[in-house]
Amino acid sequence: GAVVSQHPSWVICxxxxxVKIECRSLDFQATTMFWxxxxxxQSLMLMATxxxxxxxxxxxxxxxDKFLINHASLTLSTLTVTxxxxxxxxxxxxxxxxxxxxxxxxxxxLVL
Amino acid sequence: GDSVTQMExxxxxxxxxxxxxxxxxxxxxxxxxxxxxxxxxxxxxLLLKATKADDKGSNKGFEATYRKxxxxxxLEKGSVQVSDSAVYFCALREAGGADGLTFGKGTHLIIxx
Numbered sequence: 001g002a003v004v005s006q007h008p009s010w011v012i013c014x015x016x017x018x019v020k021i022e023c024r025s026l027d028f029q030a031t032t033m034f035w036x037x038x039x040x041x042q043s044l045m046l047m048a049t050x051x052x053x054x055x056x057x058x059x060x061x062x063x064x065d066k067f068l069i070n071h072a073s074l075t076l077s078t079l080t081v082t083x084x085x086x087x088x089x090x091x092x093x094x095x096x097x098x099x100x101x102x103x104x105x106x107x108x109x110l111v112l
Numbered sequence: 113g114d115s116v117t118q119m120e121x122x123x124x125x126x127x128x129x130x131x132x133x134x135x136x137x138x139x140x141x142x143x144x145x146x147x148x149x150x151x152x153x154x155x156x157x158l159l160l161k162a163t164k165a166d167d168k169g170s171n172k173g174f175e176a177t178y179r180k181x182x183x184x185x186x187l188e189k190g191s192v193q194v195s196d197s198a199v200y201f202c203a204l205r206e207a208g209g210a211d212g213l214t215f216g217k218g219t220h221l222i223i224x225x
Binding site for chain 2: 004032034036041042043044045046049059093095097100101102103104105106
């Protein structure tokens with residue numbers, strides 16, 4: 001089946017720094033990718049929809065200047081958490097759409 | 113807005129027991145409904161789906177029927193195995209809307225030999 005990878009799988013950073021997370025579709029092209037965020041024992045919450053070659057569409061309450069999304073190619077979308085703070089610590093999951101939505105394994109971010 | 117409610121876990125069963133994980137939803141129109149499974153250390157995988165009322169999704173012995181009258185999509189399996197231990201997520205996609213999914217909180221299933 002279709003495979004989606006994320007890198008890194010976990011990252012620890014200092015408050016105020018920026019962190020970039022990559023999402024790749026390994027064996028298919030994805031014009032649309034999605035970014036989700038999951039808090040412990042909570043649902044996955046859709047953050048934004050990323051379309052190749054155009055601006056991302058953000059869900060209500062998600063700061064677009066805080067969470068920068070770039071979808072420069074059909075196999076790669078990146079999420080950059082700018083000026084990260086401890087409250088941004090979470091589990092970030094991407095998915096890529098082919099015939100169905102295929103999910104990456106997630107990236108755990110810890111901001112100290 | 114749309115929402116999905118599923119039973120809290122963890123759910124612990126013995127091997128070969130009957131499984132039901134309840135899922136109810138709130139949505140406008142006629143959403144598509146999904147069950148995803150996440151095995152330890154892996155990404156979410158689509159388990160089954162149903163796109164309209166009375167549809168039954170099935171895969172790997174799991175079944176779920178789209179019940180519009182009760183706004184439910186309960187997951188069932190007649191005889192669980194240890195390898196079914198995982199976290200199960202119920203989700204919906206709004207009809208005609210963006211393809212982003214609305215998820216339930218997930219139910220951790222533990223099957224003991």
